Each structure stands twice: as structure tokens, then as C-alpha cells.
Amino acid sequence: MEKLTTLTGLVAPLDRANVDTDQIIPKQYLKAIHRTGFGPTLFDDWRYLDPGEPGMDHGTRRVNPEFVLNQPRYQGARILLARENFGCGSSREHAPWALLDYGFRVIIAPSYADIFFNNCFNNGILPIVLPAAVMDKLFAETLATPGYQLSVDLAAQRVTTSSGESFGFEIDEFRKYKLLNGLDDIGLSLQHAGDIKAYEARRRVEAPWLFLE
Amino acid sequence: MSKTLYDKLWDAHVVRQHDDGSCLLYIDRQLVHEVTSPQAFDGLRLARRDVWRRTANLATADHNVPTTDRSQGITDPVSRLQVDTLDDNCDEFGITEFKMGDIRQGIVHVIGPEAGATLPGMTVVCGDSHTSTHGALGALAFGIGTSEVEHALATQCLVQKKSKNMLVSVDGAVGPGVTAKDIVLAIIGEIGTAGGNGYAIEFGGEAIRALSVEGRMTVCNMAIEAGARAGMVAADEKTVEYVRGRTYAPKGDLWEKAVMAWRELHSDADAKFDRVVRIAAAGIKPQVSWGTSPEMVTAVDARVPDPARESDPVKREGMARALKYMGLQAGTPITAIEVDKVFIGSCTNSRIEDLRAAAVVAKGRKKAANVKQVLIVPGSGLVKQQAEQEGLDKIFTAAGFEWREPGCSMCLAMNADRLEPGERCASTSNRNFEGRQGAGGRTHLVSPAMAAAAAVAGHFVDVREWE
Numbered sequence: 097m098e099k100l101t102t103l104t105g106l107v108a109p110l111d112r113a114n115v116d117t118d119q120i121i122p123k124q125y126l127k128a129i130h131r132t133g134f135g136p137t138l139f140d141d142w143r144y145l146d147p148g149e150p151g152m153d154h155g156t157r158r159v160n161p162e163f164v165l166n167q168p169r170y171q172g173a174r175i176l177l178a179r180e181n182f183g184c185g186s187s188r189e190h191a192p193w194a195l196l197d198y199g200f201r202v203i204i205a206p207s208y209a210d211i212f213f214n215n216c217f218n219n220g221i222l223p224i225v226l227p228a229a230v231m232d233k234l235f236a237e238t239l240a241t242p243g244y245q246l247s248v249d250l251a252a253q254r255v256t257t258s259s260g261e262s263f264g265f266e267i268d269e270f271r272k273y274k275l276l277n278g279l280d281d282i283g284l285s286l287q288h289a290g291d292i293k294a295y296e297a298r299r300r301v302e303a304p305w306l307f308l309e
Numbered sequence: 310m311s312k313t314l315y316d317k318l319w320d321a322h323v324v325r326q327h328d329d330g331s332c333l334l335y336i337d338r339q340l341v342h343e344v345t346s347p348q349a350f351d352g353l354r355l356a357r358r359d360v361w362r363r364t365a366n367l368a369t370a371d372h373n374v375p376t377t378d379r380s381q382g383i384t385d386p387v388s389r390l391q392v393d394t395l396d397d398n399c400d401e402f403g404i405t406e407f408k409m410g411d412i413r414q415g416i417v418h419v420i421g422p423e424a425g426a427t428l429p430g431m432t433v434v435c436g437d438s439h440t441s442t443h444g445a446l447g448a449l450a451f452g453i454g455t456s457e458v459e460h461a462l463a464t465q466c467l468v469q470k471k472s473k474n475m476l477v478s479v480d481g482a483v484g485p486g487v488t489a490k491d492i493v494l495a496i497i498g499e500i501g502t503a504g505g506n507g508y509a510i511e512f513g514g515e516a517i518r519a520l521s522v523e524g525r526m527t528v529c530n531m532a533i534e535a536g537a538r539a540g541m542v543a544a545d546e547k548t549v550e551y552v553r554g555r556t557y558a559p560k561g562d563l564w565e566k567a568v569m570a571w572r573e574l575h576s577d578a579d580a581k582f583d584r585v586v587r588i589a590a591a592g593i594k595p596q597v598s599w600g601t602s603p604e605m606v607t608a609v610d611a612r613v614p615d616p617a618r619e620s621d622p623v624k625r626e627g628m629a630r631a632l633k634y635m636g637l638q639a640g641t642p643i644t645a646i647e648v649d650k651v652f653i654g655s656c657t658n659s660r661i662e663d664l665r666a667a668a669v670v671a672k673g674r675k676k677a678a679n680v681k682q683v684l685i686v687p688g689s690g691l692v693k694q695q696a697e698q699e700g701l702d703k704i705f706t707a708a709g710f711e712w713r714e715p716g717c718s719m720c721l722a723m724n725a726d727r728l729e730p731g732e733r734c735a736s737t738s739n740r741n742f743e744g745r746q747g748a749g750g751r752t753h754l755v756s757p758a759m760a761a762a763a764a765v766a767g768h769f770v771d772v773r774e775w776e
């Protein structure tokens with residue numbers, strides 16, 4: 097998992113409440129053999145005018161110009177603004193995989209569905225909770241300002257606008273620690289890489305036949 | 310302090326003990342196949358991680374591969390994609406793979422020991438529950454999930470909690486015609502499919518020691534059907550002779566050193582087990598499963614049991630449901646059950662000794678007219694080659710059996726080999742779950758000799774009467 101300490105990036109606004117995971121990534125894409133590659137089908141039903149199937153060349157599909165992420169000014173966005181109960185519905189981990197693959201590392205919303213919220217942390221996405229009033233303000237500024245960016249400082253637990261206004265947010269200590277250090281469960285085991293290497297060195301002497309190349 | 314075999318294997322692999330009682334356990338060998346690995350490799354890419362120790366891994370494609378002519382490749386696009394993905398991942402990460410055209414390709418649990426990639430004293434994992442097979446060599450081997458596959462690829466370790474120790478001792482000698490498969494089916498019939506939950510099982514006793522290493526693999530293979538993630542047998546001279554000269558086995562001085570270490574791979578005489586089950590070998594007859602769980606098994610000379618005589622209401626209900634699915638009447642003699650198809654193969658029973666046992670029965674005989682198809686699917690390309698050198702393929706084809714290319718085949722019907730709804734099969738595989746061999750298919754688990762005999766007779770027969 098890639099670590100997240102600070103991020104300054106373009107902001108895209110998704111002004112809808114109760115966005116469920118089937119909208120984030122429709123079920124027909126779950127047959128895939130990959131955890132990556134879901135980016136082109138993120139928000140598939142909204143993004144395209146024609147129905148999508150796995151294996152299609154999504155680059156040739158008819159794009160819905162009305163959908164906010166299709167607007168040129170939001171291309172390359174790293175931070176997604178969302179509304180209440182973002183990520184409700186099924187527990188599919190494909191939802192955070194799709195958001196990540198598209199390029200989002202940070203989501204800011206007033207509230208999230210539980211499982212999705214968890215899944216985000218397991219995949220290196222930071223879901224920030226800010227009060228509805230602050231969200232209204234951020235949505236308004238994003239829409240009013242082409243190229244609108246936000247800066248996120250995880251260690252300081254702050255979101256800062258380009259005008260210098262800043263908002264604090266809460267986060268569980270252990271989750272913060274894992275994100276700051278880029279640690280998933282594998283990452284945590286790799287913290288003991290020294291122990292693993294020491295073990296290997298000892299075993300190479302004790303039982304060298306286990307290390308034949 | 311005296312230790313069990315499991316204690317010794319575990320202790321030798323603890324890298325680090327965590328505060329919550331879990332351990333970081335070192336993995337000597339990971340075996341990789343196409344079904345459970347794609348998202349693990351993808352996870353590595355996503356996190357920009359490399360494989361910790363490439364040479365500790367060995368891959369092959371088995372679940373999706375066709376068992377018929379392979380010159381056209383795999384026609385089913387979903388299956389083909391999974392196999393192609395494995396090839397690409399192994400190439401990208403530098404992992405040795407026995408690819409589809411390679412003579413060493415085969416079922417992952419057959420090729421590991423065959424190549425000497427599974428050695429006594431190792432920890433062995435694979436994203437497949439039948440990894441317990443490898444415990445037959447005096448190794449600690451267990452199946453894992455895809456996230457653990459990724460963890461093992463990235464760290465050469467897993468975070469694990471130790472299981473309890475169980476000894477299943479099969480005392481005395483089995484009678485003629487009774488095989489490793491019958492022993493393990495009888496064990497599962499005795500302790501049930503949940504009997505080994507939370508335990509690592511060591512199989513011991515005179516009857517287990519008398520088995521060949523291949524026979525011990527058959528027994529350990531089905532430890533998971535008894536609920537235990539790991540099954541194992543102490544290493545002995547047979548183990549050493551089995552390993553000698555194999556591709557990845559140590560040679561020269563290293564061999565001598567290794568053999569000395571392997572002689573310690575047994576439970577100490579006064580080692581403590583949390584549970585001990587003793588089974589008298591003499592009482593074990595050839596087994597046939599009659600239901601939809603491996604514990605629903607009985608002797609070939611018995612009758613289909615009557616749910617009405619079961620006092621436990623939950624069990625009674627389960628038996629009735631199983632009989633309905635299997636299309637069987639309580640009280641029917643097992644030998645009166647006719648079969649439509651026969652499958653000899655799977656990681657339980659597709660090694661050379663299994664094929665020899667089937668060939669002894671098939672020799673000079675013919676498939677019964679009511680049997681539509683008999684598939685013989687060797688466990689690996691090398692097993693196939695060996696069998697052909699011994700002329701076994703000729704015996705099978707003369708009997709009207711089909712001689713196929715290696716793979717999982719009709720064990721789980723992920724490729725084109727499958728049962729049609731309602732078809733009844735004598736199968737040497739390990740699971741008789743509803744739909745396992747094809748939707749609506751009915752599976753009876755038996756030994757290779759019993760399967761071959763059913764193919765010839767058209768119904769189950771007591772193979773002991775033929776010898």
C-alpha cells in the first residue's frame with residue numbers, strides 16, 4: 097500500500113447522496129481477475145450512455161457529457177467531494193479498487209457506509225469526514241473555481257484551501273499510523289523484514305537444502 | 310520437553326511471536342495455480358511490491374486446463390484468460406512455472422512432491438485447501454486464501470495462530486484390497502467432517518507406516534475433509550527414498566545433512582496430543598460414499614443407511630436431503646447402485662500407484678455397457694509418461710476407458726469434463742458436494758481399484774472378491 101502523508105490535488109465534486117457501491121462499480125465487472133483496471137468503469141452507468149460489459153474497449157463507448165467527471169476541468173482529479181452515506185450497498189472491495197485506479201486517493205464527505213469506509217483504509221484511500229456545512233462551502237468553491245485544489249495533511253489532520261482556510265478532521269490513531277506509513281497487513285509484516293532476514297540467515301546455515309536456487 | 314511432529318515443524322518456522330499469540334511463520338515453499346493467484350499478483354503490482362524470494366515459489370496451471378487434445382489451446386475464453394494470466398504473472402515476477410506444454414505440468418499437489426519441491430520439514434502453502442497433501446512427507450502444509458497468497462509472495466511469511474495437536478492412529482494392518490483411500494474415508498466417517506476443526510492431524514499407527522508415500526499423500530490430502538487444515542505423517546526411510554534424486558531435492562553432502570535432519574521429523578515417544586483417535590485397521594473395508602458430504606460413507610458390503618433410524622433430528626434431515634439429491638433409497642445394497650460415469654484422477658488419486666491399482670482391475674476386462682464414460686486423468690505429465698512406459702494406457706483404452714491429459718478435470722468440473730444433471734459417478738476425488746462434478750451430478754467417492762471395478766461391472770462391487 098502506498099503511504100499517504102500530504103496530498104495537494106485537483107478536486108472533483110460528486111453532488112449526490114447515498115451513492116452505492118453498485119453505482120461506483122456495477123456488478124458485471126466483478127468477474128475480473130484483477131484488482132486494477134477498474135478505473136475506466138468507475139461510475140459506469142453514469143459515465144457512459146451505452147451499457148458496459150467486461151472486456152469492452154471502454155475508450156470507444158459513448159461518453160455522457162452531463163456527468164461531472166467527464167468534464168474537462170476535472171480530468172486528473174485526486175480528491176473526490178461526496179455527500180451523505182457514500183459507498184452504501186454491497187461490501188465489494190472493487191469499489192475502492194475502482195476509485196484508486198481512477199486516481200482518487202482522498203474522499204471528503206459528511207458520512208460513509210461502514211464497510212466501504214473500512215475497505216478504503218485497506219486500500220490506501222483516505223476517507224475524510226467533514227461537517228455538512230463545510231461540505232457545502234467546498235462544493236460551492238469547487239464549482240466556482242476552475243482548477244480548484246485542496247491540500248490534505250494527514251499528520252496534522254487538516255484540509256486546507258488555496259486561500260489558506262483550513263478544517264480539522266478526526267481519524268482513528270491506528271488507521272492514521274498505517275496510512276502514514278503505507279502499511280497494510282503485508283506492510284505490517286514487512287516492518288519485521290529484519291527479523292525475516294535474520295531467520296533466513298540462520299536457516300541457510302542450519303538447513304541449507306531449503307535454499308537451493 | 311517432548312514435542313509432537315507438528316510442534317517441531319511449527320517451532321522451527323517461527324520468525325517472531327506477536328503479543329496477541331499469533332506468530333509470523335516462515336514459509337519454505339509456496340505453490341501457485343491459476344485460480345487463486347491473479348488478484349494476489351495484482352495486489353503486488355498495485356502496492357509496487359516484489360516477490361520476497363522467487364525461488365521459494367513454483368507454479369502450474371491445473372484447474373482450467375483441458376484434458377483432451379491441447380494443440381488448439383484452451384477454447385473457453387474465461388478459462389484461457391486465467392491460465393494466460395498465470396503465465397504472464399510468473400514471467401513478470403520471475404517465478405518458475407510448469408506451463409501447459411511442459412511435461413512436468415499437472416495438479417499442483419501432484420507436481421510439488423514429484424519435483425522434490427516439497428521436502429520433509431518444510432512449511433508448504435498454496436491457495437488451495439488440499440495443500441494438506443504435502444504433509445505426507447513430514448512437512449507442515451496447509452491451504453490459504455488469496456490475500457494470504459499475496460502476503461506469502463511479498464514476505465515469505467504468514468501470520469498464523471497455532472492449532473491443537475490431534476493424533477489419528479490406525480492400528481494393526483488392513484486386509485487385502487483395502488487402500489489408503491479406504492483408510493481416510495473410514496477415518497472421516499468416524500470423526501466427521503468437523504472432527505478435525507482447530508487441529509493439525511498427525512496420521513500414525515502401523516497401517517499408516519505400512520503405506521507408501523503416495524498412499525500417505527492420499528490420506529493427508531483428505532485431512533481437510535476431516536476439518537483439519539493440515540495433515541501429516543512422520544518422515545521415515547520410505548520418505549527419504551521417495552525424495553532421493555528428485556529435481557529440487559538436495560544432492561551430495563547436502564543430501565546427507567538433510568537426511569540426518571529428517572530423521573528427527575516424528576513425534577517424541579511421550580509427546581502430548583490434545584486428542585487421540587484410534588481406529589482398528591482390520592475393521593476397515595473398501596469404502597463408498599452414499600451422500601453429499603465425505604462423512605456420509607459406508608463399507609461396500611453395507612446398505613444405504615435409513616434416516617428414520619437416526620436419532621439426531623438435524624442429522625436425520627441432512628441424510629434425507631442427501632438421499633433425495635443422490636436419488637437413492639434407504640436400505641439399497643451399495644453393490645446394487647449403478648453408475649453412469651467413472652472418474653479416476655484428482656490430487657487424491659492420480660499418481661502412478663493409483664493408476665497401477667486401477668489397471669490391475671481393468672486388465673483384460675471391458676467397461677460395462679451402461680457406463681457412458683470412464684475418464685482416466687493422470688496427475689501430471691510425468692505420471693502420464695510413466696504410465697505409458699508401463700503400458701497402462703493400453704490396458705485402459707482396451708477396456709474402453711479414455712486416457713487423458715493431466716489436470717483437475719472432473720474433480721471440480723471447471724474445464725469441459727463434467728457430469729450432466731442426474732448422472733451418477735464413481736469418483737476417486739475428494740468431495741461429493743452437490744454439483745461439485747457438474748450441476749445435478751451425483752458423486753460416490755471410492756478408491757481407484759473400486760472405481761475401475763465399478764466401470765467394469767456397471768455398479769459398485771467389492772473389489773476384494775476380484776483379487
Ligand code: SF4
Nearest residue numbers: 439655656717720721
Ligand atoms: S484435483 Fe480437485 S481437489 Fe485437487 S486441487 Fe484440483 S480441483 Fe482441487
